[in-house]
Amino acid sequence: MKYEDAIKKYDPVIGIEVHVELGTVTKMFDAAPNSFGGGPNSNITPTSLGLPGSLPVVNEKAVEYAIKIGLALGCDIAESCRFARKNYFYPDVPKDFQTSQSDEPIAANGEVEVELEDGTMVTIPVERAHMEEDAGKNTHVGGATGRIHGAVHSLVDYNRAGVPLVEIVTHPITGTGERAAEVAAAYVRTLRDIFRALGVSEARMEQGNVRADVNVSLRESPEAPLGTRTETKNVNSFRSIERAVRYEIARQATVLESGEKVVQETRHWHEDTGETTSGRVKSDADDYRYFPEPDLVPLVPSRDWIEELRATLPELPAQKRRRLAAVWGFSDLEMRDVVNAGLLETIEDTVDAGAKPSAARKWWTGEIARLAKQQERHPTDLVTPVQVAALAQLIKDGRLNDKLAKEVLAGVVAGEGEPAEVMTARGLEIVEDTGALEAAVAEAIAANPDVVEKIKGGKMQAVGALMGPIMKATRGQADAGKAREMILAKING
């Protein structure tokens, strides 16, 4: 069954678990560096290896970040919470338990406002955000696909073991109907933006800083009880999230249509085929034997600290976008282009440096973006907001027109200096010498009697035909407005 048909027939319910790796200097429970690169098993201590006798100590910065995330998601921050051991045997888990939080998360009961492409706002209910440590990484050697099946042996790298994570779990998200897949992707994108705004993580999806598990179930109608869900693990791009949800909705609908039952299970997402396949059957028999971590004392963040952190919370992306759009007078579409291009802060800086918002937007999303694309670089790698503001100022002062400004920009990008320097060095400043302009105008009129006749006959747009030769004669440096005035004065005067 196709997605489009599936969502006509069934009401999809989604739930999303997002893991974000915190950008702390050290790991969650020990002093090993929290960084990538370096050889396998180089960022480890006795504690991150789980050596006999080693003990955990909570990273205060990680707690601070977790509280910030909780606050940004509008959660209540627990007055006291504990870590818990999640017990299971797996080689990449050094202690054969993961230190996590079970029934006492640091943050609970929040919500996130998510904006869809067309500006529709959706509120996602957040159940909880809790702290935990990451596992190491297994590499399976000898198999065809890098999977464990067929492998001759496996290698474990514990560099990632103990990296601090915050896991954010939604309540079931209902009422999204045909937009379920879009909502799922937009939600994770919004969280990504929040993590970056808070400065708690680099939040790069492609590096696995942010990972999403997507739960999907279908039911006959919004009034019906929740259906059986599947959990698709490690979907790690916005596009994949959308595709995976679409695929699961269509797949489950097909299963239900054929009279079968959806199996509660973990599923794997395959980027190449755009399909999910059955993984481990997940049942309620999964027993992690959670109990409070006895090696750590309860965490009791003081109210003062929480309020201090709340006060330092940066404006969140959605709030900021709304505020700037109003102040700058951008349309929703213009704002979305700016945000999608990752230029919001850049334009803000350019405006701060003195440019008009419309000019800043025009340059950054226009010519600069075009040049950047040519060079396969990011616009901000080419010029600085201060340079763009200076360029805009030269135009405003009448010393450059748009065409000349593009040449100046090219010079700045080429490293020839600041806009004013490039303008002078390349001799691009608009000709103020009315003598030269007058001569060019007279020459153009003389050379085009037919055009002059048209103008005399009232066809004012024919003036444009004279501008070409005038610009050519002045090497483009003529002030077009002034030239027009002169032409009309000469012909009609």
Added chain:
Amino acid sequence: MSELIRRSALELAAGLKSGEFSSVEVTQAHLDRIHASEDDFGSFITITDDLALETAQAVDAKRSSGEELHPLAGVPVALKDLVVTEGVRTTAGSKMLENWVPPYESTVHTKVKAAGLPVLGKTNLDEFAMGSTTEHSAFGTTRNPWNLDRVPGGSSGGAAAALAGFQAPLSVGTDTGGSVRQPAAFTGTVGVKPTYGSISRFGIIAMASSLDQVGPMGRDVADAAALHELLAGHDPLDSTSLPDEVSGFVEAARRGDLKGKKLGVIRQLRGEGYQDGVIDSFTAALDIAAAAGAEIIEVDCPSISYALDAYYLIMPSEVSSNLARYDGMRYGLRVEPDAGPVTAETVMAATRAAGFGSEVKRRIILGTYALSAGYYDAYYGSAQKVRTLIQRDFARAFEEVDVLVSPTAPTTALEFGAETGSDPMALYLGDVATLPANLAGIPGLSLPSGVADGLPVGLQILAPARRDVALYEVAGPLEAALVSAGGRVLDTLAEGLSAK
């Protein structure tokens, strides 16, 4: 038998300070004694002659150059083989760690090294500290110096035997349910379980994290107090470590006075099922305390009746999780299955089947069961509630009395094999008097109260949490009163050993 090994740790410290003898002499005397008596006692898993003598030489050199030294510098010590020692094999008494040489240092050993105490070796214990006889060791039997047909107690049996056998003047043990106090009682020595968090657990191989505590052991109260002072103090590497400043224990032991002290006898811990000789010795000790001016008051701690049940849910639960890491993947024993596919899962299973002894397996199974979904509330959850009730009982009792007293163990040292039979509950019952202190986190101390049928009897003192000094304020003068009434318990043994 060299006269040096008869001296207490503080006597040795004084002699070292005055230049009467060197640390090398003292250390060598103890090493000689160990090598001469190990066949009988089997106290040690690893003997570290070179390491000990190196430290001794260094201390002697520093002393002769006039450097400021720790009061115990140069006095040898034995470490239970649950204490991680960088570069020195640390086994936890288990086949699982038979050849494990730690790449890092425990806080306890760091402190011992910094103070300049030569480490004589690593003492025997029940595997991962699980047991009360030291019979559950993968490294042979430790015998009680009082009677080689008897166990030394456990799990710190090697540590206690080393003291009683005059192999070491000081021992570091660990106590999760009585593992320092009970062997001290069985060997006529002094063992202390400090307040939970008093001594860092960083580098102590975990059995049950919320109950484990490092325990200083000596042949008299002042020696144990001196070792306690050395080992205690806040450690940022242990989140459960207390911030308390620790000092004055030796002073308290020496200056303490029983006059006006209120000693509470726990009604639930005096009598039923106890050996006659134990009861007699305890009662006699109370009389001596009373004669010295102490007030003996009977107090009620009703929740103690549930302590054993709670302990045997909490302890195995934590054990099942703490010992999960021994899976053959990173360090220690690794065993591949005899048949079938070699996968992470089958290697883990084969390793754990081969590496753990029966008592360890029993507790892992118990704990896994108790933590399972659907049982958690009934077992682990309820046990934690009992724990709170016991804490309240103790707190209430300490409003009435300065310390609580009881026999340390229901019996004197057992014969080998007596309690490793079919009924583990009988063995577990031996912990009934000691484990409530671990559940409540309060400090406890065992000192010899006398001898019954040729074997020493221990008397336990319990004090309020973070009032470890109260143990010494009572134990010091009580020991003095007992010695003046009946002589030093260990002297009986020392005479016998010398005659040999």
